[in-house]
Amino acid sequence: MNTVLIQFKNDIIDEKLKFLLLTVLVTLLSFTAIIGTFYMDEIMSLFGIENFPSLFEPSAALAFQDFFGDQVLFGLLIMTLGSMGVLASEIESGAISFSLSRPISRKSYTASRIIARILALTLPFILGSIVGWVYVNLMFDPMPLVTLFGAMLPIVLLFLYMGFLTTFFSSQMTGLNAGLTTITVLILQLTISIFQPIEFLSPFALSNFWAEILIDINFKWTFEILGKFFGLCLWVVLPFIATLISMDHRDL
């Protein structure tokens, strides 16, 4: 845990500008979604569309649904780009020799390095979402914080999955890692889509219950939702463990 904190602190210090920029970007995304939802009728009338047929009344849940929808795409891209070099650059430059000559096991080092980086990449989304939540409560009826965190949970897990998967591939070989990861995820998605009966097993399908948490005021953690949650956790854990095992067995 101590090692994770040291690595996390380093990542934040090293990339403080990027970290701040990312937090500001996510906050702006949330503001845009909230303002867009609140002033939907006015925006539509600007384009000459009067009496816009709204299916739902503008609400905090609708604003966050819009925001999280954007955030998933943006976040997955950031996770892929941000976690690509976490071990790969150290292996390529040989700097990992300095790190691993310290009294720490390979597994502990690898785990702490990955977790610290993924945390550093995820934190701006959490911070941006909290700022957005404060703002949304000023404009709409208050939204319980537990709803926000409940909806963020599957999205954060999806981010972790993407981050761990990218780290796994990038630690196996250097160069073109992002491309390789993206292609792998696409192939995975395509394979799952071809076999329609198992489509619901994809990490993207498993994570979609965040929308239910936001919109359904009577949302309950049913067995189906719990099944989706544990399925998603499994997707997260698999590439993480694969990275630990492969790093433990390779020559550096």
Next chain:
Amino acid sequence: MEAAVEIANLSKNYGKIRALDNISLTIPSTSIFGYLGPNGAGKTTTMKVLAGLLHYNQGSVRIFGEEVKTAPASQKRLFGFLPDATLPRNYKIERFLRVSAHMHSISDLENTIRSVMQKVGLFNLRLRKIGSLSKGQKQRVGLANALLADPPLLILDEPNAGLDPLGRVKILQILKDLVTDGKTILLSSHIIGEVDKIATDLAIIHQGKILEQGKRESITKEILGQSKFIVGGKMDISRVKSLDYIVSCDIDHLNRYVIQVTDEHLSTDRLLLDLIQKVEAQIQYFSSAEVSLEEHFLEKIKNLISEEDSA
């Protein structure tokens, strides 16, 4: 006294390439062990195996009696490693050492970092980013990192590689000071002259095989038991070689005869006399020269390569 490092029958393959071929080495405690060999000989591989960065195929590697393969991570407190690798560029020196000190769970962090930086002469540069340092300064950062936990063994992979003469002198001076602190130093290099200055023990590796190892004196005794003479003039090399105390006779790039002899019971006068009387040489000038460890090393490698070529 317990050996600091014991390597027995160690082999390491990279795919089909055999990087280390059944090597055995013993590094005595409180020695400076010079590990010599040309590039690609297997020096870095040996050191990486010791540091636990490479898995080996066969053999046993022990540091202070503990097998590297099965030792817990805490064993790494027993050695400091200076790899031949790039340091993270974005870190300031002080922060890099601070992170390292945290990982070593060093309690008196501030004093330890300050003392190590002073030892390697980096204290005034502590707030500089590693990326902005010269090669020599970077090597000293690496050395400071290796010294942080005050380990009894230092494994230094080419600490002088790529340094200017001033940088080399500084590193050698630091190493000399460390020896007085009672540390064991394993030092690899392909610059033999420098290792020759400080090593107490030596091993020569070539193509993954140990060619020679032992106390520096016993290795150099063979060399010191020889003398070299530079002779100008004209003579028949085959007749020179027929003298029973001649080790070698060659012509150098200045067209001078370089004669190496075993100097047991041999005086300079006798050689000169034999050259004039027995070889019937026309001598213009005659002087003696020293045989260095470097020449010995090159001779060893040269002989090996010529043996391989003829095979």
